[in-house]
Amino acid sequence: MTDALIYDHVRTPRGRGKPDGALHEVTSIHLGATVLSALRDRHQLDTSLVDDVIFGVVAPVGEQGQCLPRLAAIAAGYSEKTAGVQINRFCGSGLESVNMAAGKVAAGGADFVVAGGCESMSRVPILSDGGAWSTDPALAYTANFIPQGISADLMASKYGYRREQLDDLAVESHRRAAHAWADGRFNRSVVPVRDLLGEILLERDETVRAGCTRADLSKLKASFAELGVKAGFDALAIARYPDVERVIHVHHAGNSSGIVDGACAMLIGSKAAGVAAGLRPRARIRAFAEIGSEPTIMLTGPAYAAEKALKKAGMSVHDIDLFEVNEAFAAVPMRFAEVLGIDPARINVNGGAIAMGHPLGATGAIILGTALDELERSGKSTALATLCIGAGMGVATIIERI
């Protein structure tokens, strides 16, 4: 087994995932091709050395169907020798793509793999791909399906997180993200997206709100209250968790991840491949893990996945300098910190998806890249990235700066 090393990563800025978003006119292929081209161009990389492109695409239908990464590689002018494969582990896909790439490289099955993801939520909305989970009656019953927003509210109710605490976490996400942008912390990894005339459509994350306050957020109505009561999802949550008296609805658009368009590409390879290509590695992938967890509460996977990865790495929580825990809903990083006893000051230090958005298939690779950049900026050594995932899963990756 050989080490899997991260050589570089690039991402697009994240555009608002609605028709008025800056990246709405950009096809998914173009988003994907943008990051692939940028990764190649900054290193003059001979793409015939790249065995595979593994991209997370969570709604692989319409223009995001038909194995988008392969098509995006062709569009980007990669060598025809570069294969492509689309994967879907829901919100964890971007990180899963990194883990799969690392596995291929470590096993000697590939020398260079580009991992990452691509999701235009404004053009191919979430749930465009259908699926049986909530619609197939037999499955919905067996899985005790409830929508993820209600899972988040269930978590908050079960563990006693108040609306004010969740809103404060959201405010902090915006504050940290705004500060990180102002401080140039994303300059190395973010590449602008240009239109067909070469004009810049977007060069910064579009949804960060620098002056966001708790008062602003307190005006927002909880998003899932009506659904919970009228459709019976609250009752189903309590059926699975009979120690909860009532599901208190506390999540809303302001303390949940933003819907955005974005893509990311991360170059992963073996040491030998890097030497041959004249590239300097930036980090070593120490360990990775995936795990299944209880599907109704759905979003508790990160702590379990992190523990599993730490065990594989022979590390403990205290050995990790920085954490990236995807802010799908504010309750998620809150619960993670509580379970593992981690100071929130070490989690999402440059803001998270509440401020900057969660382009489903790409986020996992984006947050790992964010952690890597911060390790280098701060001189710290180790980072762990993890995401909660639909249908109750978790995925985690531990890296060590070289």
Add this chain to the structure above:
Amino acid sequence: MSSTSIPTAASAPHVTTRIEDGIGLLTIDQHDRSMNVFTPELDRQLRTAFDALLADAAVTGIIICSGKSSFLAGADLAQMAAFNEPGSTPAQTLDRISAFGNLFRHIETGGKPVVAAASGTALGAGLELMLGCHYRIASDAPGAQFGLPEVKLGLLPGAGGTQRVVRIVGIAASIPLLTQGTALSAAEAHKLGLIHEVVPAASLIDAAKAALRDGRVNAVAPWDQKGFRLPGGDAYALAPTQALVAANASLHAAHRDHMPAPLAILRCVYEGARLPIDKGLRLEQKLFTTLVRDPVAHNLIRTLFFARQSADKLVRRPIGFAPSKVQRLGIVGAGFMGAGIAEVSALAGIEVVLIDRDKASAQRGYESVQRALDAAVARQRLTADRRDAALARVRAVEHYADLAGCDLVIEAVVEDAGIKAKVTAACEAVLGDRAILASNTSALPIGELAAASARRDRFIGLHFFSPVSKMALVEVIRGRDTSDETLARALDYVRQIRKTPIIVNDGPGFYTTRCVDAYLREGLHLLADGVDPVLIENAAVALGMPVGPLALADKVGIDVAHHVAHFLAARESGPAAVDRHARANALLDAKVGAGQLGRKSGAGFYAYPEGAPRHLQTALRSAATAATQPASSAVQQRLLYAQVIEATRCWAEGVATDASDTDLGAVLGWAFPAYLGGPLSVVDQTGAAEFVRRCDALVASCGARFMVPVRLRDFAASGARFHTT
């Protein structure tokens, strides 16, 4: 013009055939029934008659109609038990249940146009027969109902109902129709497209013939035609998807995992709608097979249908007494219950005399009746005319002398034997010899109350449930001295006011009050054991009770629960009795002492903050000290078995002697989960020996109160069952 009448069976034909001008008319009329019902014999006769018309070259069109004022009320439920024959394989069951549906498909694909002409109500298999015909006409007879109510008995419309309805109205509209079993009027069914035409009753057959003659009847069903598209979009389209997601969740939430029928129906819709019709019909039959092999359907049929039907027909009424009617009813005690009894009696055409301790109280009772009737008019449940007529029958009076001429007097005063005795004497001083005196007591033994009566043979218990207008049950308690005639007349009265009677014998708490108390008590025992009250309440709902024991205590009033609990405790002794009552009563004592009487006092086990949902008292939650909280299933078992054991004690003591009445009374009286059938059905289905074994285990782990009566132990040892199906 030729018209020939062909009887299709040598004896008792269910179907007769006439041919008029090339149109074959099949008339269904089962002479031994007031409404046609689909039976295997009808299936055979209809198929034979239909095939004869198919084979007759002179017949170009077919009409199926009924010789009764209704069309056909459904499949014969008596055969359902036979479908679940022990030892039969699913494939064998599938084969047996397929007959009706296969016939309807045969009618649909026979090649000749078929019109269904419904003179009136078509439910279940009756509507399915119509749906298998190419054109459907209904008469505009008022009160006719069209629907597929199988879900209410744990089944589904397995003769093509789900597959054809979804292909006519689409996924979103089909779901509520099939999962609620909604009955539609002819006009509503027409609006949805389930019926093609509604015509005056007299022109029903002419309209059917006209449709055939005018060529409006296509002998090929829409779903058998090329290019057929599901109305509203398939299961991938947005609106149908949203309807499915919402229905999956709300039905699962409402019934948890206790009711297989709604889920099976949703599967018929989701999986069947995208299949070619023949595969869809087969899928529906397979899902029906799973339901008919499930005890839940048999529990619902046994209790909600057969037990209810028997009770409503007064099968236990003593024979030899002419049917009677109450012309004038006296009610002593014009409070909540008295006013409710007055309301339903007046609506049934009975003259009501209301008396209380003074004129003002009686007048308040009258006004309460008035308010209830007004509310019913406002909700459009009652016409203003009927309201006026009912109210005119009610009189609030001041003197007992005004009770003269009453055939029946119901006393609904406070639960105090002394006060009731005074009422009894005052009534009997003015009542005629034949008048019956009934008590609405929920717990005081009738025999003890009858001790104050000069004519104990005319004394009986009529225990109503709250609220009277909504609750169908009346627990009729026969005192030791109550005569057969009194019982017969009391049952006649219950039928007159269109309620459902169960008959029990005398004893403290009779049957229903004892069992409700047992449920409540076990909730308190769990609390005393340090179980989290949230878990107790949620487990109760998970079991299928409408509310948890603590919420119920708050609702009936902790003072009321306290009174009943101490009353019952005082009536028995011994270690099992102490285990049953002591800890629970201590908790009730503490609550009463603290003035926390439940909802009416603003706090009980729950707090009732203004403008916010109720919540369990925080002090109660922090007092839940059990280190390991039990699993919900363990809590559910205790709450269920407390009720079942109490019911078996009533049976063992000769209070509840009829198994049907015992199960029916539980479901109608205190919302015992219908999917379980009733307390005695639980014993049967667990197997009496296994039930006893589990109770013994609970005695060891929880206390002597879980001891079963000796009579049940013997019963179990003999391998007996309470019900035969």
